[in-house]
Amino acid sequence: MTTQSEAPRTPGAQVPLKEKVSYAFAEFGSQFIWTTVGSYLMTFYTDVALIPAAVAGNILLLARVLDGIQDLGFGYIAERTKSRWGRFRPYVIFGAPLLSISMVLAFWMPFHGGSMTKAVWAAITYVLLCFLYTVANMSYGSLAGVMTTDSGERVILNWIRNIGSQAAQLIMNVATPFLLLALVASAAAKDRGFDARSFFLTMLIYSLVALPAFLITGINVRERITMTPEQQKVPFGRTVKAVLGNGQLMVVFFTLLLQLFGLFGRIGVMFYYCRWILGSPLLMAGVMSAFQIGMIIGGLLLPPFALKLGKRNMMMASVLSGGIVLMLIFFFGQTNLTVLLVLQFLYGFSGFASPIALSMVPDAVDYYEHKTGIRADGTSYATVSLSTKFANAIGGAFALYIMGWFGYNGALDVQSSSALTGINIAANLVPAIMSFLALVPLLFWKLDTKTMARISAELEVKRAAQAEALAEGKSLDEAEALAEHALEEGDSSGRA
Structure with a gap:
């Protein structure tokens, strides 16, 4: 904190x-x-x-x-x-x-x-x-x-x-x-x-x-x-316990873990894909630029709709569309370079929800503070970083395991058809499956726009009352009691 x-x-x-x-x-x-x-x-x-x-x-x-x-x-x-x-x-x-x-x-x-x-x-x-x-x-x-x-x-x-x-x-x-x-x-x-x-x-x-x-x-x-x-x-163990007990933060953790598992594994093998399947390592420049441009445009245009349509719904649309595009690349990406570049752009565009995912973290932090009185901003963001690191580790390693299983050998001048299949699976099919699986934890997200407006308003009342009480020299327990009383009075006046 x-x-x-x-x-x-x-x-x-x-x-x-x-x-x-x-x-x-x-x-x-x-x-x-x-x-x-x-x-x-x-x-x-x-x-x-x-x-x-x-x-x-x-x-x-x-x-x-x-x-x-x-x-x-x-x-x-x-x-x-x-x-x-x-x-x-x-x-x-x-x-x-x-x-x-x-x-x-x-x-x-x-x-x-x-x-x-x-x-x-x-x-x-x-x-x-x-x-x-x-x-x-x-x-x-x-x-x-x-x-x-x-x-x-x-x-x-x-x-x-x-x-x-x-x-x-x-x-x-x-x-x-x-x-x-x-x-x-x-x-x-x-x-x-x-x-x-x-x-x-x-x-x-x-x-x-x-x-x-x-x-x-x-x-x-x-x-x-x-x-x-x-x-x-504040002891380290207490801070970590507060983070792990935040169910809504865990929704973000597992969503990103699954989605980024596929993305990081894919990024790691795209150079292989361009060199061996497309025929030239120089194509990496155009293929990844198409993805990057799509991501920039999607990130500029679509995140504002999260307030109207809901963050969970936007996240679900993002991971679902990303999985569909990856399936198309798996089956048709190697047939025509123009088709691949268009699909790469669309895959980047489907990543529009990245800023939305990060904005869900403070929502989860506010929710847990509202529920328990404990706030752990820094450790919560470190936990999300942990999901990114684990996804990078497991995704990258799993992609290499698949390539090795299908017979990839970096010392060869020509790869077998089996090795090329392994590269395509690691680059596209596995990330598609992980995108679809990322839908599952999102089903448990319950902090919609209306709920967060209520939580934010109630937190402001509690914080103001606590600050006033502490300024008057009252103990922390007394300040928390006064904050709860102020919140109850606010609820009563609202109902009246």
Whole structure:
């Protein structure tokens, strides 16, 4: 729980324009790490380092599960850090250089012997990369909540953050395949579209882009909200228990876990799909750009309808339409490039509900505060991050397991028809099935617009009464009793 020690219920001052613009840079840099790793590390392991697909899947699974488990613990530690720069900024400023170094190490294979030695190196460097990414990026993500208390300003900050994300992904979708091809060590490697040298140099470039982007944010923004001594003493176990007991938050957790399981697995194998099924790794630029453009347009046009149609209904429409489009790609995507690009655009467009899913988290937090009096904003967002990490781990590993089962071998110049089938299943059929399964937890969401309006109004009454009582020197128990009394009086006057 992160609230300001002074004037806890009043809106904060407007964030200066310099800080707003600076806030987008770390997200821009972050995507040069996150998106690149998600899209290309699997290919580096299987086709450059020649680690068997199943072994590479185990590495991804191990690293991401460990990464997800540490999220809650590091979030708790960062919230209670004391320094001249604040609680979160030092992890952004000093974590960024180490993150850039770990990025380069993850795409560098110094060993040329047995696959076990290479697998151990890959596991160590990837676990290190995941840990340092959590240190820098989770701290960055927490900054919007401590830069201002004004909810409108926070919306603007996250909107600016999204601009940085989309800009970086568009650049990488186009640039990465061409950089990998341009930086190869020999003409013989041009047929493949990449080699060890081109991977190393491309990731070195991206790490050098990410570093100053993180530093611009860490140096230029300011933290204005601190925790009270009482809030710092809340034990970790109590906070986690409150989160796990929030049934509505668990709906969001499992929805994202299922949906992102398919999405992250798909992103990881699209380079294989373009290289082996479509015939050229350079097609990755157009295929992923079509997806990205569809996502941007869908995200701009459709989320506002959530207030009228309901967040659950919009989420269900999103995952259902996404599953249908993926089924079409599975059956018809390899027949015609134009058809595939149109379907890729539609699949991206079907992801319009991503901002809606994130907006369901504070609804769940408000619901639990209304129900129990306990509020756990920071740990709740860390829990959602945990679902993302687990989905990335399991989805990416499962995709590699499928490819390995169907006989994929990165050392071959031509893949068998069975291996091509495995790639298509991992890229499209499995994500389609997971999209359909994501409908199930949404059936248990009960916080519609009318319900949330009532909960928000009642919380405001309780908070105001508590603040007034505490200002008069009353104990916390007395303040809570007065808040309940004020709420009951409000209900009585409403009925009258």
